[in-house]
Amino acid sequence: MTESDLPVAQLTPGRWGDPAHPAELPAAALDALKHLGIQRPPDPVVESEVRSGLTDEQLQFLSSVVGSQHVAAEWEARWAHTRGYSTTDLLRFRAGDTSDVPDAVVYPASHDEVQTILRGAAEHDLAVVPYAGGTSVVGGLAPTRSFVTLDLRRLDQLTDLDEISRTATLQAGVRAPAAEALLAERGYTLGHFPQSYEGASIGGYAAARSSGQSSAGYGRFDQMVVGLTIATPRGTIELGRAPMSAAGPDLRQLFLGSEGAFGIITSVVVRIRPRPTERHFEGWKFDTFEAGLTAVRRLAQDGPLPTVLRLPDEVETAVNLADPDVLGSSAGGVLAIIGFDGPYNQATADVLTAAGGTNLGEGPGETWRVGRYRAPYLRDPLLDEGALVETLETAAFWSRIPALKAAVTDALVGALSATPPLVLCHISHVYETGASLYFTVVCAQTDDPITQWRNAKSAATQAIATAAGTISHHHGIGTDHRDAYVTEIGPLATEALQAVKQTLDPNNIMNPGILLPES
Amino acid sequence: MTESDLPVAQLTPGRWGDPAHPAELPAAALDALKHLGIQRPPDPVVESEVRSGLTDEQLQFLSSVVGSQHVAAEWEARWAHTRGYSTTDLLRFRAGDTSDVPDAVVYPASHDEVQTILRGAAEHDLAVVPYAGGTSVVGGLAPTRSFVTLDLRRLDQLTDLDEISRTATLQAGVRAPAAEALLAERGYTLGHFPQSYEGASIGGYAAARSSGQSSAGYGRFDQMVVGLTIATPRGTIELGRAPMSAAGPDLRQLFLGSEGAFGIITSVVVRIRPRPTERHFEGWKFDTFEAGLTAVRRLAQDGPLPTVLRLPDEVETAVNLADPDVLGSSAGGVLAIIGFDGPYNQATADVLTAAGGTNLGEGPGETWRVGRYRAPYLRDPLLDEGALVETLETAAFWSRIPALKAAVTDALVGALSATPPLVLCHISHVYETGASLYFTVVCAQTDDPITQWRNAKSAATQAIATAAGTISHHHGIGTDHRDAYVTEIGPLATEALQAVKQTLDPNNIMNPGILLPES
Structure with a gap:
């Protein structure tokens, strides 16, 4: 079975992966948890439904663009589009936390429908969160005010395949396994297999500057992208007339990693390769x-x-x-x-x-x-058993890797000394000049695991900054890393990005509070 | 003799390359010119000196930062920093055109001196043009109002070499042969050898998104850069804590190719490789x-x-x-x-x-x-003999290359039909998804060769846009490609870049009119 045979997972709110294939902890793992002093926490709280704040006039506007059958304001759809999959997100589901629930989920079918919604959103007092795979682990789906979610699943087409140039044009809502299946029919592969593969989407890969497990051979997603179509509140931007160019800054790299803050990537032209036969x-x-x-x-x-x-x-x-x-x-x-x-x-x-x-x-x-895609499934039963499990990642130049690894490990062990943690680390992405470091932390939950993790993460973030790492190698910024991001690039570069946002999204309707502090 | 043995060329205004090694046309070439109907034009006009417009107060400010011995307002220094090396630039030298002459040449010795000048420039009503190699061929040194040129030749140090990470930190004014010599002492090479190599600089490579003759093996310069330090009128920006990151957009790619419009790149961290032994x-x-x-x-x-x-x-x-x-x-x-x-x-x-x-x-x-570095030397004697010689380049995806090549050739032949041209073309940079096309045009000069070329270039530019190429693969934008650049990226992306400029350079002192239209 190869990646193109895997089905697209329909994720369950608050639990990772395909619910048809839940993970069970092996007996050895359960034993290990006992040794760590881990005990089952109270049962999760069942959430209480919250009414949508959308007015009839707002619903009318959205329906006029996509058709009323493609606007969902009922609880189930909204709850299913709440938050992502950081451990903090999962813990908030377990606590019955109903903040960050969108007021409606809208399913546009085309770039033009996305464009029309974004152009009209400010007039109708709507903030917008783009959603495709929904696999964020950095608070990427949690804006600071009421909003509608644009679920891009109907933008699911391979619209062009150029065999001479070896490029494919994929709409943003194509889920990763579907993209591989579409390309496999023609004998090609994208070669991008992050751990979120079963749930991820092409648009999410681009917006979050994704990196996959085969990055040593195929490169990062940002290295695969040769063209982008972006809907912004002020109109459409199309980038990428050549693989590389000296025509000014490479603006593709300004939108890759922009996490929906400037607009919505509706289509991506990617480099493809022949499927390997072995x-x-x-x-x-x-x-x-x-x-x-x-x-x-x-x-x-x-x-x-x-x-x-x-x-x-x-x-x-x-x-x-x-x-x-x-x-x-x-x-x-x-x-x-x-x-x-x-x-x-x-x-x-x-x-x-x-x-x-x-x-x-x-x-x-x-x-x-x-x-290779099963590890995140284990987090849910571990949380069920009372373990706190979370990951974080960074990257640096080779000469700094040993000290960075030690500093982050020490910071996590120090911050979690009341519940002595295991800190696991691996390298999974390498470059000529450096590499990524990926940490997994396991310890017993306290009574307030959200605060417990926040303190540990804060210590790790400080260690990364001091030891000259970047705040994220492939998870992105979201809301969780926003302050650290400003520190990393400095106030002037932050202002420059805010000026780009102000130009493209003057009413701050796009993913407010994600990536950049609201200026 | 390898690249690291080549001396740094001190270019002569209006003639390419090392004046110690002028080119002579072979007899066969002179015969060929006769067949093209090419006749010697009138002798070049000797320019008339133009006074510097700098006030005592402005001179005082500049001297207070760098020392009066590092501010040159005399004619010879200013004339030597006028324009670049496009054929139009060379023809304007021959016509004795003294527009675009800087009002002074300033030689800062450090990032801090650059930063201080930029911070104070607006208050002293000074526009600033950064200069290192001066090899632009796209009107990159020709702003629209009076200005001083900051010649970065004193920023000429290799300040760090990290053998574990294989990175080198080079100041922007290090000339290309000097950089290779500094790295060769330690057993390394940058591997970047554009045709401008003898005259080019590290800062120019970065600001213009350079691509060298060894790009198939070493990549483009923008792929070699892992870190940048930039002085802007509002302060310093430092980028690049890791080879690659998912911490927002890759801002290095916003400054690579920015051609001095946002600030001055004062230092670059580049990936290096061991020197080849064969x-x-x-x-x-x-x-x-x-x-x-x-x-x-x-x-x-x-x-x-x-x-x-x-x-x-x-x-x-x-x-x-x-x-x-x-x-x-x-x-x-x-x-x-x-x-x-x-x-x-x-x-x-x-x-x-x-x-x-x-x-x-x-x-x-x-x-x-x-x-490999001699071809541009031939242009001067060809111009002397009455030939019009110029190059232009583009890039596109593979499937578009044949039609793009035909369209540009047809456009040049059509626009120059009164002086039937030879149109030469080669591919010298390849990618998985496409390649560059580099055109050389040779024909007889008319009485007004500047207008003659402007019309031909305009036709080629239109053909590139229609046939889906980019306006430049490695020459850049400067002033010559500014309008085509706006067409290529569209008005909204242009506005976004203008917003970045407005943020970093609110008084428009940095290279005014280069890269972006003045908003």
Whole structure:
């Protein structure tokens, strides 16, 4: 089974992934939770329905654009479009928190319908949140005032495939598995497989500057995009007449990562590649994370890079709650995963061997491949059992990676000292000049886990800033990272972005409070 | 001799390159000019000196920042900083045109001095043009009102080299050969070799989104930059805490290509690579440009790419004024050039052979390598003899390349029908999804060659827009492409950029009229 065979997951509010395939914790994991002193918390609170604040006149406007059958103001649809999937979001669902519920969900079918809604929204006093996959983990769906959500699922077409140029034009609402299936019919792949794959969308990839598990081979999503169509409250912008250009700043890179704050990306032209006819995944053991770090840096700088390259640290290697079987085979070291889309490249293996790696064969590689989208499913039963589980990520230049990793780990351990945490870390995205670091934190919940995590996250954020990392490698800004973002780029660059927003969205209807502080 | 051995050229106003090595036209070329009906024009007009418009108060301000010995208001220095090297610029020198002469040339020594000048410029009614290499070919040094030029040559340091991360921090005024020499001492190379190499600077590379002859192997300059320090009239912006990030838009890409309109890039952090210990250059013959096009597209899409990849069309292959010897060996087809920094890659050669190419060996490759920076030198004696010679470039997706090439050629031939031109074309930069097209035009000058070229360029610009190319692949916007740029990105994106400028440069002192129309 490859990615193009996976169905699109219809996510459940407050629980990750396809409800037809819930995760169960293995017995070993339950034992481990007991050792961490974790106890089941009270049952979740059932939410109380909140009325939509939409006026008849507002409903009338929205219906006039998309048809009344494509405007949903009933509770179920609105609740299903509330928040994303950060642990804080999940905890707020469990607490029955009904703030941030949209006043309606609107389903436009075309760029023109999106454009018409955005042009008229200010006059009708509507703020707008774009929604496709809904998989944000940084508070990306939580504006500060009443709003309607534009669900882009009806923009679900592959509208062009240029086999000479190897580009595909995909509408923003195409979900990731659907995109792969559409491309697979023609023999192509996008090659973008983030952990949110089952729920993610093309528009979300672009708006959030996504990075996938195969980034070593296929690049980041922002490197795949060659064209964008954007609906803004003041009109349409079309960008990308060539792969690269010296015609001024690369404005595509101004909208990639703009998280809906300037407008709604309705269509994306992406570079595609032929589908591989073979794939290989292997486990490689290194004695220490440090030894593995040197090895993956060597591949990133001198090649040849595989398609997938993942290096967990000692703690993450040992604590694999999803698959305790793997643990034994790599005890005492770290278990890297290497994957090739296409023929096996012996030269890559030779670099790893020369750097002290031991090939453990395809077993651990296949175990990782099969379970690659399952890890987030485990968070729900862990939260059910009273564990606090969350992830955060950063990136930096290679020379800063060891100190950054230590600083973030120390900050998390220090902030959570009352409930001693496990802090797991891995590298999963590499560049010639640096890499990402992805942290997973597991500890016992306190009575107020939202505040508990807020304090830990705040300490980690401070550590990232001090140790010269970026606040996010691929999760984005949303509301959670907004203050840290302003600190990272500085007040003047923030003002420049606010000026762009003011130009394109003068009434601040687009995702208010997301990405940028309201000026 | 490699790039790091080349001296920094001190360019002469109105004539390209190192005056110690002027070009002479071979006899065959002089014969060819006669066939085109080309006759020597009148001798150039000697310019009349124009007084600096600077007040004592303005001079005082500038001197107070950099020291009076670093402010030059005398004619020679000002004339030496006038315009760039487009053919129109050269023709205006020959016409004795003294418009666009700066009122003074200022030589700051540090970021802080640049920052202080920019902060104070508005109060002292000074517009500012940044200058380092001065090699613009798109009217990039010609603002619309009186101004001082900030020559960054004293910002000439390699301030950091991080061998773990493989990054180097270079000040903006470091000239390209000096940068290679500084890096070579440590065993590294930047790998960026545009045709302007002898005169270009690090800051200019960044501000103009440069692309070099080795782009297939090393990438474009904008892909090498991981960090930027920018002085703006409102303060300093520092960008780039990681190779890549999902922390909002990639703001580095907003300043790369901004051509000094938002501020002055004072320092750049670039990715570096180990110096190659061997290099190989070869000529490959294809029967037609079309056959060569398929071959280079195959390398761009499926690899393995060489470091240098150039494909001239039939006309450019036949008309090699610099080296008539090469002509014979490739008569009747096209002569592609392939280069490797590092070991020869037989797999690349195999792709070319399979695509119908014939290996002509290292002779033509070495001829190209040795003469790679000499072509622009020929323009001066050609202009002396009465030829009109100019280049223009574009880029597009692969499927549009043949129609775009035909459309631009037709437009140039049509607009210059009174002086039938030769139109040469080559591809020198390739991407998975498309490529650049670089045109050279040669014909007889009319009595008014500036207007003659303006009309031809206008026709080519219209053809590029209609055939879905970008107005510039690597020359940039300057003033020459400003209107076409607005057409290309649209009025709303233009307004967004003007809002950025208004935020960072509220008094419009930075390179006024460059890149963006004055709002």
